Amino acid sequence: MLRAAVGSLARKVSRSHLSHSAACRISTTSSCQKDVDYMDFPGGKVPFTEDLAWLGPGFTPRPTIPCYRALDSQGAPLPGTSLPHDIDQALATRMYETMISLQAVDTIFYEAQRQGRFSFYMTSTGEESTAVASAAALNPDDVVFTQYREQGVLMWRGYTPLDMANQCYGNALDSGKGRQMPVHYGSKALNFHTISSPLATQLPQAVGAAYALKLEGKAAVAACYFGEGAASEGDFHAALNFSATLSAPVVFICRNNGWAISTPASEQYRGDGIAGRGPSYGVPSLRVDGGDAVAVYNAVAEARRVALERRGPVLLEAMSYRSGHHSTSDDSSRYRAAEEMAAWRARDPVARFERWMAVRGWWDEARGVGARKAARREAIAALAAAAKQPRPPLSEMFSDVYDEPPPHLVAQRAEVEAFVRAHPETLPAGMPLE
Amino acid sequence: MAAILRAPGLGAVWGTVRGLATAVRQAEPATAGLDAKQMNLCSAVNDALHIAMDENPKTLVFGEDVSFGGVFRCTVGLAEKHGKHRVFNTPLCEQGIVGFGIGAAAQGYSPIVEIQFADYIFPAFDQITNEAAKYRFRSGGEFDVGGLTIRTPYGAVGHGGHYHSQSPEAFFTHIPGIKVVMPSGPRETKGLLLSAIRDPNPVVVFEAKMLYRTAVEDVPTGDYSIPLGRARIARAGSDVTLVGWGQQVLVLEQAAKELAASDGIEAEVIDLRTLLPWDADAVAASVEKTGRLVVSHEAPLTSGFGAEIVAAISDRCFYSLEAPPLRIAGYDTPFPLVCEPLYLPGVQRVVDGVRRLLRA
Numbered sequence: 001m002l003r004a005a006v007g008s009l010a011r012k013v014s015r016s017h018l019s020h021s022a023a024c025r026i027s028t029t030s031s032c033q034k035d036v037d038y039m040d041f042p043g044g045k046v047p048f049t050e051d052l053a054w055l056g057p058g059f060t061p062r063p064t065i066p067c068y069r070a071l072d073s074q075g076a077p078l079p080g081t082s083l084p085h086d087i088d089q090a091l092a093t094r095m096y097e098t099m100i101s102l103q104a105v106d107t108i109f110y111e112a113q114r115q116g117r118f119s120f121y122m123t124s125t126g127e128e129s130t131a132v133a134s135a136a137a138l139n140p141d142d143v144v145f146t147q148y149r150e151q152g153v154l155m156w157r158g159y160t161p162l163d164m165a166n167q168c169y170g171n172a173l174d175s176g177k178g179r180q181m182p183v184h185y186g187s188k189a190l191n192f193h194t195i196s197s198p199l200a201t202q203l204p205q206a207v208g209a210a211y212a213l214k215l216e217g218k219a220a221v222a223a224c225y226f227g228e229g230a231a232s233e234g235d236f237h238a239a240l241n242f243s244a245t246l247s248a249p250v251v252f253i254c255r256n257n258g259w260a261i262s263t264p265a266s267e268q269y270r271g272d273g274i275a276g277r278g279p280s281y282g283v284p285s286l287r288v289d290g291g292d293a294v295a296v297y298n299a300v301a302e303a304r305r306v307a308l309e310r311r312g313p314v315l316l317e318a319m320s321y322r323s324g325h326h327s328t329s330d331d332s333s334r335y336r337a338a339e340e341m342a343a344w345r346a347r348d349p350v351a352r353f354e355r356w357m358a359v360r361g362w363w364d365e366a367r368g369v370g371a372r373k374a375a376r377r378e379a380i381a382a383l384a385a386a387a388k389q390p391r392p393p394l395s396e397m398f399s400d401v402y403d404e405p406p407p408h409l410v411a412q413r414a415e416v417e418a419f420v421r422a423h424p425e426t427l428p429a430g431m432p433l434e
Numbered sequence: 435m436a437a438i439l440r441a442p443g444l445g446a447v448w449g450t451v452r453g454l455a456t457a458v459r460q461a462e463p464a465t466a467g468l469d470a471k472q473m474n475l476c477s478a479v480n481d482a483l484h485i486a487m488d489e490n491p492k493t494l495v496f497g498e499d500v501s502f503g504g505v506f507r508c509t510v511g512l513a514e515k516h517g518k519h520r521v522f523n524t525p526l527c528e529q530g531i532v533g534f535g536i537g538a539a540a541q542g543y544s545p546i547v548e549i550q551f552a553d554y555i556f557p558a559f560d561q562i563t564n565e566a567a568k569y570r571f572r573s574g575g576e577f578d579v580g581g582l583t584i585r586t587p588y589g590a591v592g593h594g595g596h597y598h599s600q601s602p603e604a605f606f607t608h609i610p611g612i613k614v615v616m617p618s619g620p621r622e623t624k625g626l627l628l629s630a631i632r633d634p635n636p637v638v639v640f641e642a643k644m645l646y647r648t649a650v651e652d653v654p655t656g657d658y659s660i661p662l663g664r665a666r667i668a669r670a671g672s673d674v675t676l677v678g679w680g681q682q683v684l685v686l687e688q689a690a691k692e693l694a695a696s697d698g699i700e701a702e703v704i705d706l707r708t709l710l711p712w713d714a715d716a717v718a719a720s721v722e723k724t725g726r727l728v729v730s731h732e733a734p735l736t737s738g739f740g741a742e743i744v745a746a747i748s749d750r751c752f753y754s755l756e757a758p759p760l761r762i763a764g765y766d767t768p769f770p771l772v773c774e775p776l777y778l779p780g781v782q783r784v785v786d787g788v789r790r791l792l793r794a
Contacts, residue, residue, distance in 0.1 A: 143541070174574070175576055186576060194569075198560060204529065204533025208539075209537035212541035235530070237527070238525075242525060242530045402635045406711035407714075407715075
């Protein structure tokens, strides 16, 4: 009712603009002094044209947004690259070691899931540098929202393989109390909002968080990660539009890895990827080679600077390839060619970064081998330690639904505890009552 | 929308209710002694919002068209007094409004978001049920969005048709992790809304839009709150228990008056106030006394919240019940335009239902 009324009002306004101007144009004895060449619309000034001209594919296509990179596909530095943010040896070493650790965890944890040690896992294979290099360019005060394939961000911030193993096992040391599926990490101390499965829901949330940071006067941004498939959700649209109109300092980082489970990007959108959408929302946008840690670091550091300086949003699209399966519940050989996967695996982002470090004399093979061995040992030890922990007590099934359990939850907790006392065999192994 | 509310032509059923609501009601003991003034429900909401924004600089108010005062005038004067950075319009996108509110709440803010009509809350259903409600639980208590309050006008308005009349509360009472509040009048609304805003859990408050302008009563001008999760005995009685919430409480009160006058039946009317978590003890205590239960709501019958009350009370009060519990509700159709007077569970339907029940 109300909406219809508002809509018709808006149409009337725009019609009156048009008809007035048209009358002036066709009049030969017009009293119109001089016609304006734009429409002064509440949404902004719109220039007029006499050409009935379509814009877009098949008519006047815009050029594809280029992909910013600093390294070639083999890791050789490209001359003339704009690199406003320096990566020194200490930073590069830490980035490298974090990527190595992420790869080791992914390999070992994936295998552990295949052996049935826990229920589910998702790897970051092919996208290690997107997560780690972007995290390195953020400030610890920046608040992070992610989708689920960004555990490298958490690892950069200090989340250990043991923390990850505790969550995957859902044991008593899991800060999430064993309530969510594996890889749904979160850490208040590390400013990393707990992951949830529904795709793209975190996008408008990150905008609200960024707005709060702005009101508090903090020199911090909200960084929000998502895949190109999630960008098809309505929440992407909501987030981009809200971030622009409400001037929220949020850095959107899209991981365009070409696939949303079995759906190739060609069936996901027909525009110029995700970066192509940003300017239409009034959001400055940039496309970057997600497999190039040097480029990702520079792009994100610059995005953060721009977001803080302008107190507004920035959109990055990190182009990469999901070299692993979607998850442990997926066999991606059923929908994509082995050659395609092999070609991309050959562009391993960690190997690219290694070569860049080698050019600078910051890396040697023996050290790399040692680091990989140590990372594997740590991942294996983490799984062994996590497996020994008890589960969270049954009572935690009812806590945190609300701040305090209301009477009906108190009663239901008593009911399940009575049931378990009558049938002790139904209590999951390793789970105490209290 | 204000023009619509002022327009004549409310159905006969609502005509009688409006007469009742306009009458000044006695202040409850809890608020007795406080200075009071005549307010309609919309002014009571506005008063609560001003108090909340005064007491907590992290309280924000946003939604569609709230900046100029709102299409129902509930947010009048807030932007001028508290600043456009705290009271602002959003783009027209309900999932964005709630998602944005969740993000601000997760950073420790207290966003009071407005969904223009409860009929349009469904685009935000995912953000409410999968996100806001589970934020604390899924993070093991590390994060929460307890500061979030969602206000939305609900219910029949005389001629709102499908999308300006709905009562979607039962969709939300099925969501562990949120609270659902439905106040019945101006004084109740102010006290319950202040509790909802201060409650450390996400709360959805459905405001009776029929009553925004038509219900006028003495409302304390200062700060007071009404606890969530506690029902109110709106009228004491001994023969039958009538349970309702929101604007339906006025229908039940009117029906109780008629039953007393015409049949000598003394009905106890319970204003449930909070639907999740709901005050089963209060309803059970009443039914233990009266032996008969009628639940009435505007929303459709099947899977309406009345079903939950009837099931729970049948379980708790089985041996005290002298007749099968009765539900008097909207029919299982979309909310109709020209048939609204027949669709609604008005006074006459309630009176007829109670008479049948007492003959049983």
